[in-house]
Amino acid sequence: MFLHNFKYAMRTTMKNKTTLIWTLLFPIALATFMYMSFGELFEEEMMDVIPVAVVVQESNPSFEEVLASLSKEGEDQVIDMTVTSEKKALEKLENEEVDAIIYVTDIVYLKVPGNSYEATVLKTIIEEYYKVRYVVTDIGKTAPEMMQNALANLRSDNQYYTKMKTSDGNQDVYTNYFYAIFAMSCLFASFVACEKIQKIQANVSPLGMRRCLSPNSKMITILAEFFAMLITQFAIELITLAYMVMLGVDFGNKYPQIILVLFFGSCIGISFGIIIGSMTRFSSGAKEGICTCISMILSVMADLCASGIKYSIEQTMPIINRLNPSALIVDSFYALNIYDTYDRYFQNIATLGIMSAVLIIISFFIIRRNKYASL
Amino acid sequence: MANAIEVKNLVKRYKELVALDHFNLEIKEGEIFGLLGPNGSGKTTTINCILSLLSYDKGEIKVFGREMHPNSYDIKKDIGVVMQNVAVFDELTVYDNVDYFCGLYIKDKAQRKQYVNEAIEFVGLEDYTKFLPKKLSGGLLRRLNIACGIAHKPKLIFFDEPTVAVDPQSRNKILEGITKLNEDGATIVYTSHYMEEVEQICSRILIMDKGKNVAIGTKEELKKMIKNTETISIEVMGLEEDVLKELKELPHAYDVKYENMTLLIYFSGGKHNLVRVLECLQKRDISFGRVYSELPTLNDVFLEITGKELRD
Incomplete structure (x- = not known):
């Protein structure tokens, strides 16, 4: 039945x-x-490597180290940087060969053609750099004995910004x-x-x-x-x-x-x-x-x-x-x-x-x- | 003959309304039993109580000698119901509809196929087997409704007003079919408020009103229950009071009415009543139009017992 x-x-x-x-x-x-x-x-979420021109106007070893780290080839590469003169950098930006120019001086600044996803990423990187630099400088001045712990914490904090894959699914x-x-x-x-x-x-x-x-x-x-x-x-x-x-x-x-x-x-x-x-x-x-x-x-x-x-x-x-x-x-x-x-x-x-x-x-x-x- | 249905002292209330008031009923196997009554008299409620669809407040119901319950599958397999409303699947063809409902009763595939074809032939839908219900006319749809209710060859079949909104041709076909089913051995319970249909096919009739059993018997027995044996109606103009008085004094005449230029004379027994009436009018040189002599109908029975017309 x-x-x-x-x-x-x-x-x-x-x-x-x-x-x-x-x-x-x-x-x-x-x-x-x-x-x-x-x-x-969806396409933007793929997070392509961002081409940038870097104009070093004044030596800033700590930031240059950050840039080198971010441009290191591999899965975690964020930027593809070209160190050049300001004139050539401007030409590249105009010809859309790069998405932004990073000026390296004691105060790092950014030149982008407008609001874009890439601009946001680069801005965030610079802000993060300044945040860390401020914390390290401040601790160095006020409590140098805490420097080791502070650095450990900062490294731990940075885990948030590291791409992690815990599953085979789409996150x-x-x-x-x-x-x-x-x-x-x-x-x-x-x-x-x-x-x-x-x-x-x-x-x-x-x-x-x-x-x-x-x-x-x-x-x-x-x-x-x-x-x-x-x-x-x-x-x-x-x-x-x-x-x-x-x-x-x-x-x-x-x-x-x-x-x-x-x-x-x-x-x-x-x-x-x-x-x-x-x-x-x-x-x-x-x-x-x-x-x-x-x-x-x-x-x-x-x-x-x-x-x-x-x-x-x-x-x-x-x-x-x-x-x-x-x-x-x-x-x-x-x-x-x-x-x-x-x-x-x-x-x-x-x-x-x-x-x-x-x-x-x-x-x-x-x-x-x-x-x-x-x- | 054993009872197919026995209903004793059945009471059904809808809140304050008493739909069935200590109702009793006995239907013998092999009968075509008519339940006659105006709309709202309790015919469908009676059937639904017998079928264990409706709960009731008091009483006892037996079908084929056994108490009827919702899970009385052994009784249900011998019952077929043709409801007032067409109950078929809109998505299924004529054949599939009959096959589906037949399959709820008959497990053997070969037997089912034979029964389905017989039911379709019985209602005359052979040319429409692949039609969807929406493609059928009202009359054909009613016939499909019947085929779905009878395909499994039940011993007891309920027809609840099966001819409502049906053309005369289909109505005759349906009534002929019901008679044929009875000849083949099925007990039929037929409800209607069309007295002509009930008179035409039913061997015994129960007249209901307000949930009560008003009268029961064959149509002849019912008609004998009332005073009236003949009603003569004549179209005539300008009758005087003294003529009406003389007509009322005719042998066996018990009532005379004159309304809207129609003279109605009611007789209880007697022969040649019409001849006497016409002689009376001729003697006074009164011209008249159409003349009818009518034997009592079930409506007269209902009218005399309840004081109101059978049809609303």
């Missing part, structure tokens, strides 16, 4: 073309718009938005689930009434519908993932783990729709409204619209992030890309799985209601 129900659940899901197309188009369109907005930033902040698209897309599966579950309730639809009269357990019907929707939604998520990869969004190289998140994300989205659809007190329109509102709110809380909301919630009421399915999906990706271990990832996956199972069981107990007070 399960197979019979499943076969027709698949067929009705696949033939509901309008819903199917919109469910697929929505994340793809959103990903396209996001990519169009962030595409340039790019903009990729978080694409994770949030997945989270939202998974939650949007709730619409279809909500609609379908109403078709097995006698007090909601004539179709539900007819199905209730058949000699079958409602659990079989619910599970058949659940798995049919899961397969469809999971396929939609995979297509979306493939599309994003094709666009050039870098998800790192942990695809099996990413796909597992999408699977459990689809599970929670559908279960979420099933529980809303099971609520007997609301009309069909109200249930769809609830699905939309909750999906949107939970996605916004998981940083879909602006970065930092999820972090703020984490600081004030972390339990919300532990229960928000959207945040759990996003956090699973985050954990995958940030941590070298899978503890947090599997914790999130397990939470999604358990929540999904609990929601389906609750729905069953609501829907299996023996008799209705009114129809």
